[in-house]
Structures are given as structure tokens and as C-alpha cells.
Amino acid sequence: MQKIRNNEIYGGVNSEVIPEVEPVSPYKSTNEAVCEKINYHFNQGLAFVAGVSLALMMFLIVYNSVVRVFATPFVGTTEVAGWLMAVTTAFALGYTQFNHGHVDIKIVTDKLPTLGQKISSAVVQVMSLLFYAIVGWHVVTYGFELIINNSLSETMGVIFYPFVFVVALGFFGTAFTLIIQLYQTLTGEVRGGKNGS
Amino acid sequence: GCNSNKESVEQQAKAESNTITLTYAFFAPPITFPGRQMQMWKEELEERTNGKVKVELYPAGTLLQANNMFDGVEKGVADIGMSVTSYEPGRFPLMGMADMASYPNSKVATQVRHKLVQEYEEEIFKGNKVITVFTGEPSYIQATKPITSLEDLKGKQLRISGALAPVLEELGAAPVGMSQAEAAESLQMGIIEGVVTSREILKDFNFAELVGYVTDYPLSVNTFVAIMSEDKWNSLPEDVQEEIDKLSLEMAEWTSAYHDDYVQESLEWSINEHGVEVVSLSEEEKERWDEIIVPLMEEYVEKAEDQGLPAREFKQKMYKLIEKYTSE
Amino acid sequence: MDPSMIAAAGLVVMFLMMFISVPISVAMFITGMGGLFVMSSSTSAFYLLSSEVWNSFSSYSLSVIPLYILMGEIVFQSGLTARLFNAAYRWFGHLRGGMAGTTILASAGFASICGSNAAAAASMGTMALPELKKYKYNPALSTGSVATGGTLGIIIPPSTVLIVIAIQTQQSIRDLFIASIIPGILLVIFFLLTILYLCHRNPEYGPPGPKFSFKEKMRAVYGVVPILGLFLFVIGGLFLGWFTPSESAAFGALGAILLTLAMKRLTKEGFVTAVKNTIKTSAMVLMLIVGATYLGRFLAVTRLPNEVAEWISSLPVHSLVIVFAILTVYVIGGSLMDAMGFLMVSIPIFYPPVIAIGYDPVWFAILLCIVTSLGAITPPVGVNAFVVQGLTPSTNITTIFKGTSYFLVNYVIFIIILVVFPQIILFLV
Numbered sequence: 009m010q011k012i013r014n015n016e017i018y019g020g021v022n023s024e025v026i027p028e029v030e031p032v033s034p035y036k037s038t039n040e041a042v043c044e045k046i047n048y049h050f051n052q053g054l055a056f057v058a059g060v061s062l063a064l065m066m067f068l069i070v071y072n073s074v075v076r077v078f079a080t081p082f083v084g085t086t087e088v089a090g091w092l093m094a095v096t097t098a099f100a101l102g103y104t105q106f107n108h109g110h111v112d113i114k115i116v117t118d119k120l121p122t123l124g125q126k127i128s129s130a131v132v133q134v135m136s137l138l139f140y141a142i143v144g145w146h147v148v149t150y151g152f153e154l155i156i157n158n159s160l161s162e163t164m165g166v167i168f169y170p171f172v173f174v175v176a177l178g179f180f181g182t183a184f185t186l187i188i189q190l191y192q193t194l195t196g197e198v199r200g201g202k203n204g205s
Numbered sequence: 206g207c208n209s210n211k212e213s214v215e216q217q218a219k220a221e222s223n224t225i226t227l228t229y230a231f232f233a234p235p236i237t238f239p240g241r242q243m244q245m246w247k248e249e250l251e252e253r254t255n256g257k258v259k260v261e262l263y264p265a266g267t268l269l270q271a272n273n274m275f276d277g278v279e280k281g282v283a284d285i286g287m288s289v290t291s292y293e294p295g296r297f298p299l300m301g302m303a304d305m306a307s308y309p310n311s312k313v314a315t316q317v318r319h320k321l322v323q324e325y326e327e328e329i330f331k332g333n334k335v336i337t338v339f340t341g342e343p344s345y346i347q348a349t350k351p352i353t354s355l356e357d358l359k360g361k362q363l364r365i366s367g368a369l370a371p372v373l374e375e376l377g378a379a380p381v382g383m384s385q386a387e388a389a390e391s392l393q394m395g396i397i398e399g400v401v402t403s404r405e406i407l408k409d410f411n412f413a414e415l416v417g418y419v420t421d422y423p424l425s426v427n428t429f430v431a432i433m434s435e436d437k438w439n440s441l442p443e444d445v446q447e448e449i450d451k452l453s454l455e456m457a458e459w460t461s462a463y464h465d466d467y468v469q470e471s472l473e474w475s476i477n478e479h480g481v482e483v484v485s486l487s488e489e490e491k492e493r494w495d496e497i498i499v500p501l502m503e504e505y506v507e508k509a510e511d512q513g514l515p516a517r518e519f520k521q522k523m524y525k526l527i528e529k530y531t532s533e
Numbered sequence: 534m535d536p537s538m539i540a541a542a543g544l545v546v547m548f549l550m551m552f553i554s555v556p557i558s559v560a561m562f563i564t565g566m567g568g569l570f571v572m573s574s575s576t577s578a579f580y581l582l583s584s585e586v587w588n589s590f591s592s593y594s595l596s597v598i599p600l601y602i603l604m605g606e607i608v609f610q611s612g613l614t615a616r617l618f619n620a621a622y623r624w625f626g627h628l629r630g631g632m633a634g635t636t637i638l639a640s641a642g643f644a645s646i647c648g649s650n651a652a653a654a655a656s657m658g659t660m661a662l663p664e665l666k667k668y669k670y671n672p673a674l675s676t677g678s679v680a681t682g683g684t685l686g687i688i689i690p691p692s693t694v695l696i697v698i699a700i701q702t703q704q705s706i707r708d709l710f711i712a713s714i715i716p717g718i719l720l721v722i723f724f725l726l727t728i729l730y731l732c733h734r735n736p737e738y739g740p741p742g743p744k745f746s747f748k749e750k751m752r753a754v755y756g757v758v759p760i761l762g763l764f765l766f767v768i769g770g771l772f773l774g775w776f777t778p779s780e781s782a783a784f785g786a787l788g789a790i791l792l793t794l795a796m797k798r799l800t801k802e803g804f805v806t807a808v809k810n811t812i813k814t815s816a817m818v819l820m821l822i823v824g825a826t827y828l829g830r831f832l833a834v835t836r837l838p839n840e841v842a843e844w845i846s847s848l849p850v851h852s853l854v855i856v857f858a859i860l861t862v863y864v865i866g867g868s869l870m871d872a873m874g875f876l877m878v879s880i881p882i883f884y885p886p887v888i889a890i891g892y893d894p895v896w897f898a899i900l901l902c903i904v905t906s907l908g909a910i911t912p913p914v915g916v917n918a919f920v921v922q923g924l925t926p927s928t929n930i931t932t933i934f935k936g937t938s939y940f941l942v943n944y945v946i947f948i949i950i951l952v953v954f955p956q957i958i959l960f961l962v
């Protein structure tokens with residue numbers, strides 16, 4: 009097991025905790041360093057939006073519960089907070105994937121030889137990649153159906169499909185992250201650990 | 206022994222493969238009145254088709270929830286799905302108008318609804334087969350303090366569901382959108398000051414312990430519709446279709462009668478056991494409230510007409526039907 | 534094929550996927566999707582997939598999860614946890630085994646504002662492990678105390694596990710939080726007694742530390758006041774009805790930020806790390822929730838839960854035997870895979886039958902929470918043990934599991950007591 013930075017362990021409930029790595033080494037070819045760099049910055053960007061959305065959600069809920077003591081509260085609080093929640097979670101997906109934050113069980117694959125680990129990593133990445141792309145695609149379809157049905161939100165009666173497309177974007181972003189991770193698994197010398205899952 | 210046993214198993218399997226299984230989804234628990242309707246429908250249909258049809262129930266959102274029910278049925282997740290039309294605002298503008306009108310009870314509202322749906326099934330449900338349609342009783346303001354005037358209502362934080370938000374806002378209240386489960390807790394803790402919904406919850410969810418006053422002014426009703434996709438409907442043999450059609454009005458009548466009785470029982474129980482008081486509006490006050498709500502209906506009609514729906518005609522028929530069934 | 538057989542086959546495939554290290558959430562999704570393909574059609578499988586994803590992602594009631602996580606993160610990143618340790622240390626460090634007891638008490642304190650077990654173990658371990666080493670505590674006992682103390686994170690409210698159980702089983706978060714307080718306190722007492730007993734039998738396990746004057750003790754207590762205040766405000770406010778769970782969580786997160794800013798303990802880096810860790814953990818938990826919900830839809834269509842329920846209630850044994858059997862399944866499941874993941878997978882299968890045979894939902898939820906936290910310290914997959922090993926790479930993982938095994942007996946006895954005397958859980962609710 010590798011040395012872990014405290015602040016990194018804290019976040020995960022993972023069975024294995026891997027620190028966020030700056031886009032430098034352990035890759036020999038520049039090609040891979042570029043990949044890692046793209047992936048890193050892409051997900052940092054998404055994470056930033058997720059963080060801002062989380063903060064907005066916090067302020068909205070606090071604001072509303074203070075206001076309701078003195079005056080009329082904002083009727084759409086639960087709806088808007090829900091949409092902010094959707095942005096937060098969807099944009100955090102890719103960041104979580106990049107940092108291997110989704111829980112998995114490594115007790116079997118850890119015992120495999122290098123090649124075996126590489127193959128299992130690739131298989132898992134292909135499955136995950138297909139999964140995220142399929143979800144993204146069908147969430148888009150779902151959004152279009154909301155448009156066709158004239159669906160409005162329950163309390164405020166406004167359109168909300170743009171947020172559905174935002175969620176789809178989060179899933180596509182994760183699929184993109186997985187494409188790069190898969191490429192790294194197939195071409196790189198680094199196996200298991202960093203490239204796994 | 207061994208052989209005949211096997212044969213009988215095979216026979217049984219054959220008989221089972223001939224039975225038609227229909228899955229029926231609903232978002233609320235089986236103890237609610239639409240939930241009981243669902244159970245009743247299952248038993249009736251199974252009996253009347255002599256076991257040819259078997260109905261599997263998925264209440265309490267185990268398969269589909271309020272906001273994906275109707276689409277879920279179209280996509281074949283369940284064969285039948287029951288939901289409330291106002292939970293998807295914008296989608297059923299004509300139903301929205303029907304919900305906003307004033308009815309004395311569930312019986313009248315259900316009869317009106319049934320006739321309207323018969324006539325406008327295509328415009329409203331776009332090819333889906335309506336299995337049954339009924340309404341709850343109107344929503345009433347049930348609050349911790351007596352509300353007998355617009356002044357009392359001003360700024361009151363009341364939990365609403367469905368499309369009631371604009372109505373309550375116009376009346377000056379502060380509608381709060383939250384789930385039924387959250388509502389009970391929030392009421393208990395004083396986060397909200399009341400709820401606006403049908404009155405069986407006084408007993409079903411023990412709201413009688415939490416609210417003291419019911420304002421006797423009927424607001425919007427909720428329309429419950431159970432639909433089946435056209436393909437599924439066409440795949441059913443004629444005799445089964447016939448039984449389902451016969452059950453449609455029967456079930457609607459049974460449900461509204463059951464519901465009206467139950468609401469009365471719930472109300473009496475709340476008054477006797479928990480000292481809940483029913484307060485009424487004075488005649489002038491009632492007029493003030495009506496004056497605010499009536500123009501809202503006009504807005505609805507305009508909007509629906511803009512979408513190319515026969516809203517004006519629909520409205521006229523609706524008021525005629527209300528008059529007819531109220532006087533019956 | 535018989536629907537129950539399809540369900541069973543689906544579950545087998547799912548566990549196979551999990552053991553080739555497919556993320557648990559993805560494995561649940563793929564199983565649900567494949568199962569719904571077979572049971573109905575691809576159209577309905579895909580429609581349910583997209584609508585469930587949207588419904589859960591945009592769920593207001595789930596917003597409590599990131600907000601409570603953020604509160605704990607902020608407090609940890611600003612280093613306030615050191616004060617908890619310091620306070621407990623000054624009062625109890627001089628006793629035999631006192632430093633291990635200090636770890637447990639400080640963990641309990643941190644658990645009152647932190648909702649995850651790995652988080653509690655990590656933050657307390659950073660503080661406690663060097664101290665325990667300095668005083669030459671037995672390595673198994675020290676690492677075991679840190680890992681076990683961390684389990685309090687999800688037993689004492691706030692708790693992500695209780696929130697998830699509440700949402701999946703349509704119960705009140707507040708009720709579950711209230712019900713978990715007394716079991717949490719009792720468990721702390723059990724842990725302390727175990728340490729006392731161990732160090733009584735083997736004095737070299739936990740040598741006493743220095744004594745502190747009363748004044749020094751009180752000064753340390755003063756340092757804990759901010760954290761205690763935050764807990765009282767957030768969880769107390771929830772219990773007293775000042776706010777709903779989501780509001781309590783939002784106030785907790787904002788309160789933690791303002792408090793640590795006012796104390797000049799929150800750096801920009803600390804804040805950014807806290808937010809990043811929060812969104813990462815939340816996305817992971819959310820994917821587990823939606824995956825389990827979706828899997829649950831497939832299982833519902835096969836009617837497996839109904840059949841399991843019927844089968845269980847027809848068994849000619851006392852219903853307590855059934856409860857113990859189910860809890861045993863959880864212990865085994867939690868030992869083999871991530872405990873939270875197993876919880877999500879299994880709720881749709883085991884929760885309905887237990888309620889159908891007449892047990893109290895609150896009681897069963899608390900038991901599930903405790904069994905889940907136990908899973909974090911049992912080999913071979915024990916999250917907290919791994920976290921502790923990450924903090925002290927020189928310690929062998931078997932040593933850590935030896936340390937946690939001291940406390941396993943407590944857990945087993947405690948669970949039996951809760952099953953036999955459900956009032957312990959229920960009387961506050």
C-alpha cells in the first residue's frame with residue numbers, strides 16, 4: 009500500500025485510497041503526460057463548477073430558513089436546491105472517476121500478475137465507459153421528452169430540462185475521462201493502482 | 206406417483222402461460238384511498254375474468270414514481286400506471302382547468318371528470334387508454350391557527366402539492382413545496398403552519414394531532430388517472446377489454462363514495478378525538494376569495510387555447526356538468 | 534425462465550463483476566439494466582435508467598449528504614480535531630490505557646460532527662497514532678482503537694449511513710438520528726471497558742501518561758467548546774425542530790466555515806481540499822444510491838423480494854432467528870466487500886421481509902447501521918483498517934486486524950443486547 013496524504017484519505021470511504029496526482033511523471037512518453045494533463049484540467053474545471061453549485065445550494069437553504077422566520081420564504085427552494093444538487097453531483101462524477109473515488113473491490117485483482125491487472129483494468133474501464141456513455145445518451149433523450157411533453161416543475165411551474173442536459177454532460181464527461189484512462193492502461197507501463205478501476 | 210406429479214406440474218405451467226399478467230404501478234402506499242382502489246380493481250378483474258387475468262401490484266413507488274409514471278407506462282415499464290395529472294404541470298392543461306373548479310365533494314368531481322375524459326380522451330391522454338379516472342375531495346386549508354379571512358392567510362407558510370402553488374400565492378399565503386413525509390415533521394416542529402390538501406390525512410397520517418383548524422373553503426381537487434399504453438390495450442382479448450371498460454365507471458364511483466365516506470369519518474374522528482375545529486368564511490369573505498380565483502381560471506383557458514386546445518368549449522361543458530351532478 | 538431465477542442469476546453476475554473490480558455502483562446499474570432487458574424491454578430499461586438518474590440526482594432530500602460531509606471536512610481540514618484529542622488526553626491520558634481511551638473519546642467527539650467512518654478514523658489517526666507511539670502503546674491496541682473509534686462516525690449522528698438507510702426505506706432522518714444516540718454512547722462505554730480490561734490484564738499494552746493540573750484540564754475543555762457548540766447547534770437544532778435535516782446540514786456546513794474562519798484556522802488550501810473531498814465522496818455515495826434504486830426496480834419486477842419475504846415468514850423458526858440470520862449475512866457481506874456498498878445492494882432484498890414479519894423499521898435501521906460499521910473493521914475488506922494502515926505504513930495489516938478483533942466481541946455482544954432489548958433503540962423515538 010502506498011503512502012497516503014491525510015486530506016485525501018478523508019474524502020473516500022474507499023477500500024483503497026489513492027492521492028490526487030499532479031500531471032507529472034510517472035509516465036515516460038510525453039503523449040501520456042499530455043493525456044494526463046488534459047484529463048486533470050478537464051476534471052478540475054468540472055469540479056470547480058460542482059463546488060460553486062454546492063456553495064450556492066448551501067446558501068440558498070440557509071437563506072430560506074432564515075427568511076421564513078421573518079417573511080414569506082421562497083416557494084421554489086426545494087426545487088432549486090434539487091437542481092443545484094444535480095449540477096453538483098453530475099459535475100463531480102468525472103472528478104471522482106479521475107481520482108478513483110468510486111468504491112470497488114480489489115482483493116481479487118490485486119493478486120493478479122501485471123498483465124492480468126492490465127487486462128482487468130481495461131475490461132473494467134471499457135464497461136464503465138460504455139455505461140457512462142449510455143446513461144448520458146438516455147438522459148439526453150429524457151430531456152427531449154420533457155420538452156415534447158411541455159413538462160414544467162411541480163411547484164414553480166417553470167421549465168427545468170436544461171438541468172437534465174447538465175446531468176447528461178456530467179456523464180459524458182466521465183466517459184471522456186474513462187477514454188483517456190483506458191488509453192493510458194493500454195499504452196502505459198503503469199498498471200493497477202493509478203490506472204486501475 | 207412421480208410421473209403424474211410431473212404432468213400436473215406441466216399442466217399447471219400451461220395454465221399459467223395462458224393467463225395474462227398485468228403489472229400496475231402507483232406512487233403512494235396501499236393504505237391510501239387510490240391504493241385501496243388499486244387493490245379492489247385487481248380483485249374485481251381477477252374474479253370477473255375467472256383468473257384469466259392476473260394483476261401484480263407495485264404500490265409505494267416500488268416501480269414508478271409520481272413524475273415518471275405516465276411515461277413509464279408508455280415505455281412499457283408497467284402495463285398500468287396511476288398518477289396525479291397535476292404532478293406534471295404543463296402536460297395536461299385541460300385537466301389543470303378541471304382541477305381548479307370548485308366541487309362540493311369527490312363524488313361530483315369524479316362524475317364530471319369521467320364524462321370529460323370520455324369526451325376528450327384523445328386531446329388529454331394522446332392515445333393512451335384510460336383505465337379509470339377519479340378525484341380526491343377538494344383541498345382544504347388545515348392549519349394550526351384558524352384562518353377565516355385573507356388577512357389570516359397572509360404570509361402563512363402552508364405545504365401544498367401539485368398545481369396549488371399559484372392559487373395560494375394569489376390568495377396571499379406563502380406556499381411551501383415539500384414531500385408528505387417532510388410535511389408531518391415540519392408541521393410538528395412549527396416549520397410550516399399548515400397544509401392544503403384533502404382531509405383524510407387528518408386520520409391517515411395523524412395530522413389531527415398537529416393541526417387545530419380546517420377552513421371550510423374547497424380549493425382545487427387532484428385528478429387520479431390510471432392509464433395503459435395503446436399497444437398493451439390492443440394486445441388484450443376483447444372479453445378482457447370489455448371487463449376493464451365496465452370496471453372503469455364502477456371503480457370511479459366506488460372510489461369517490463369510499464373517499465367521501467372516509468373523509469367524513471376522518472373529520473368526525475378529528476373533531477371528537479382531537480378537538481379539531483371546522484371554521485367557515487363569511488359570505489363576503491367567500492366572495493373575496495372567489496374573486497381572486499376566478500380570473501386564474503380565465504388565464505388557464507387563454508393559455509390552453511394558445512396551445513390549440515378546445516379550452517373554452519371544455520370549460521363550458523365542465524360547468525354544465527358540475528351543475529348537473531351537484532343538483533342530482 | 535422463472536423470474537426469481539433471473540433475479541438470482543443477475544445477482545450472481547453482479548457479484549462476479551464486483552470481484553473483477555467493476556465499481557460497485559456500475560455493477561448494480563449494469564445488472565439492473567440487463568435484468569430489465571430480460572424482464573421487460575430495452576425501452577423500459579433505458580427509460581427507468583434515465584428517469585431514476587435524474588430523480589435521484591435532483592433530489593432535495595439527498596442534499597443533506599454533501600452538506601453534512603462538508604461540515605466534517607471543514608472542521609478536519611482546519612485542524613480543530615486536535616483539540617478534541619488534547620482535551621480527552623489531559624483528562625484521561627494518565628490512566629492505564631488512557632491514551633487508547635482518549636482516542637475513543639476524541640473519535641466520539643469528532644463523530645458528532647462527521648458522518649463517515651473512514652473520515653473519522655483518518656482524522657483521529659493523524660492525531661492519535663504519533664502520541665500512542667510516543668507512549669509505547671501496544672501497536673495492535675493503538676491501531677485497533679483508531680480504526681474502531683472511527684466506526685463511531687456513522688453511529689453517532691450525523692451519519693451518511695443512517696441518511697442513506699432513511700432515504701432508501703422512506704423513514705425520517707431525524708428519527709434515526711435520535712434513535713442512534715443511546716446505542717452510540719453505550720458503544721463508547723463498551724469500547725472503554727474493553728481497553729480497561731485489556732490493559733488490566735496486560736499492563737504493558739497501555740502505559741500511563743503524564744498527569745495534568747486541573748487548570749490545564751479546564752483549558753483543554755475550553756478548546757473543545759467551538760466543536761461542541763457546532764454539534765449542539767446543528768444536531769440539537771434538528772432535534773428541537775429549529776430546522777429540517779437539509780437545513781441542519783446547510784447550517785452545519787456554513788457554521789463550520791464561519792467558525793473556522795473566525796478562529797483563523799481555515800486556509801484557502803484547506804477549504805479547497807475540503808470541497809473537493811466533499812464532492813468526490815458525495816458523487817460516490819449518490820451513484821451507490823441510484824445504482825441500488827435501479828437494481829431494486831429490477832428485483833421488484835422479478836418479485837424476488839416478495840418471494841423471499843413469503844419464504845422467510847413461512848419458516849418454522851422464531852423470527853429472532855431470522856433477524857440473526859440476516860445480520861450474519863450482513864457481517865459476512867460487510868467483511869467481503871465495502872460495507873456501505875453491501876448495505877446498498879442488500880436493502881432492497883432484506884429490508885422488506887424483516888418489516889413484513891413485523892419488526893420496527895427504526896430498530897432494524899439502527900441495527901443495520903451498527904452491522905455496517907462493524908464491516909469497516911473486519912478482514913479482509915475493512916475500510917478503517919486500510920485507512921489506519923495508510924497512516925502507519927510500517928504497521929502490518931494483520932496487526933491492525935488483531936487490534937480491531939479486541940473490539941469485535943463488544944460489537945457482537947452489543948448487537949445481541951439490542952436485538953433482545955429493542956427499547957434501548959426505541960424509547961427516545
Ligand code: NA
Binds near residue numbers: 643
Ligand atoms: Na457522526
Ligand code: NA
Binds near residue numbers: 872910
Ligand atoms: Na469488512
